[in-house]
Amino acid sequence: MSDYDFDAVVVGAGAVGLACGYALSRRGFTVAVLERDLAIGQGVSSRNSEVIHGGLYYPTGSLKARLCVTGRRALYAFCDAHHVHYYRCGKLVVATDAVELERLEGILAQARTNDVEGMARLTRAEALALEPELACVGALISPESGVFESHAYMLALQGEIEAAGGAVVLATPFEGATPREGGGFEVRAGGADPTTFACRWLVTAPGLSAQAVAATIEGFPAAQIPKGHFGKGVYFRLAGKAPFARLIYPPPIPGALGTHYRRDLGGQGVFGPDLAFVDAPDYSVDPARAGEFYRYVRKFWPGLPDGALAPDYAGVRPKLHGPGQPQPDFRLDGADIHGLPGLVALFGVESPGLTSSLAIGEEVAARLGV
Structure with a gap:
């Protein structure tokens, strides 16, 4: 019997965090998505254009180029399957x-x-x-460009995670994690009932607080936390x-x-x-x-x-860039970057992150080796 409370913990219940939880749930793993707010999708995911991007502009070979196109195709199919309203207006x-x-x-x-x-x-x-x-x-x-009902999309992702036996835990801020001997992490969660639990994999996708969250993970090298x-x-x-x-x-x-x-x-x-x-x-x-x-x-x-x-x-x-600086790619940092097996830390997931979200989830699962 496993000594993990969950196979995976995902930090952040925006579109990208929920899509990561969905990708892992689809593979049969138990997932807990931690969200500090009282509802899902209250950060970056609730304050955007709700545009489904075609994938026109992004540099050849970049994650944005690949994941936007793959994610857009998957997103339309997901919306069809889950009756999420969209308009492929062009x-x-x-x-x-x-x-x-x-x-x-x-x-x-x-x-x-x-x-x-x-x-x-x-x-x-x-x-x-x-x-x-x-x-x-x-x-x-x-x-192929369009607009869609992003909150209905996130509700559908939440439903899929919960139907697979996972949990989306609201009003529960992530307060840090410590690598365990033998693998996995001890995760500390706050809120009205602070608790700790063990997981095999940890994914951080908290949008605007990505840098602050990474800094609370023991052993995460400060030099590998990009300036936000x-x-x-x-x-x-x-x-x-x-x-x-x-x-x-x-x-x-x-x-x-x-x-x-x-x-x-x-x-x-x-x-x-x-x-x-x-x-x-x-x-x-x-x-x-x-x-x-x-x-x-x-x-x-x-x-x-x-x-x-x-x-x-x-x-x-x-x-991940300031005024006058070139716009960089998404950062989906695994152990090859920060040295912590079982952790993928996401940084700088802005547009086209919403369109790319399902593909980002699949990429994160692949980087965890599952």
Whole structure:
């Protein structure tokens, strides 16, 4: 009989943590997912665009390139099987001047290298035939991009973990872990009823607190904990009829995909996020940011009426780069990096982490050797 309370403990019940728990549960292992909040998906996973990304931009050979495409395909199938609402609306990457038009060529080449299905160039006339209110000189179309109900997705993951005999334990912060002789970890959990329990494998996927969590694991070398940065993005909601059926994206900006448009599943238009680096998570939305949004959005939608944008919400992304630095890949660090067998520590899982989540779970299971 095993002396482990659980085969695996996952820290963080956002989309990625739940997907890791799901991947291990599917293999017949008992899993406990620890979440410090009172509900699942209250961090990064609740404050994003709910976009299913095609996988266009990410560098050849990167985890983002591979896991986004694989994860997107798996995500649509999972949503079908679990009756999670989504809309495969497609996406236009638009150029509003000659410089951006040249950039589309590189994006198209990278998307094809990444095996993104259905990518094509559109002339201005072809783009306007699809979206008549658009202003552009050319565009790319990504028909596999979409939007979905991310919280319903996370509830379905939770249900699968629990149906397999696992547990998603809320209001239970992870407070640290100690490697055990002979393998595995002794995990300390807080909350109203603090406890300790033993597990064979430990996966940390706590989003914004990834660095702080790693620092509480005995033997985790401080030099292998990457510096984290908080990338804040705000959203504005459109009053009135949504102008476009498809996602509308300008070419990416340094460090992010840029302020884009989506029509949410309720039929309303939403713009965002922008990017500002902050010292600590901050979810306020300054109404004065609207001025920059009007200027930016009118480049591709000159018909945006005055007074039509209202502050909506803000998200904070767990970045591994600061202002002016190149955007790195996901970090899914195993024993080859930190020297602790049975531990995979995730860092910097921002966009396209939600789209990639099922594939990230599979990758984590593979790195645990199961």
